[in-house]
Amino acid sequence: MQKSFLIVLAVAIIGALAIFQIAPDLNGAIAFFTGAIIASVIFSLQSKTPASKTNSNEPYSGPTMTLYVGNLPYRVHEGEVKALFGEFGPVNSVRLVRDRKTGRRKGFGFIEMSEAGAKKAMAKLNEFDFQERTLKVREAKSQDSDKSDNA
Numbered sequence: 001m002q003k004s005f006l007i008v009l010a011v012a013i014i015g016a017l018a019i020f021q022i023a024p025d026l027n028g029a030i031a032f033f034t035g036a037i038i039a040s041v042i043f044s045l046q047s048k049t050p051a052s053k054t055n056s057n058e059p060y061s062g063p064t065m066t067l068y069v070g071n072l073p074y075r076v077h078e079g080e081v082k083a084l085f086g087e088f089g090p091v092n093s094v095r096l097v098r099d100r101k102t103g104r105r106k107g108f109g110f111i112e113m114s115e116a117g118a119k120k121a122m123a124k125l126n127e128f129d130f131q132e133r134t135l136k137v138r139e140a141k142s143q144d145s146d147k148s149d150n151a
Helices: 002-022 028-046 078-086 115-125 143-150
Strands: 064-070 091-098 105-114 136-139
Touching: 002 028, 064 115, 078 091, 078 105, 078 115, 105 115, 115 136
Parallel strands: none
Antiparallel strands: 064 105, 064 136, 091 105
């Protein structure tokens, strides 16, 4: 929010100088306020981009699917995995599994993302070479189904 204000203020000052050059007999305060209004209108129109094109930190609230991703590089970070899967749809979370004793990653993880994006990601990223490793991407099994299979 503060960054937006500073951008509008800078554009308003530049606009005021431009308006003052065009009409030098116009009062400086009026030129500044006119520039501020014009800058605010332009900035508000620019910020009204579709939600799908902005990188919002709000989680996706539609139907989701959790994917299992195996054979991940051990040094990969959550951000890299999120960026890879984010090409196919909104990603809510990335959880890379670590060994409890050593803290090292085990080479697999789970991604929660939009259902449509998850289906696209499964089709495109299964058997995909990522950082010299061939990924295995499947729909994650729920823990409830694992318990009922063992009973």
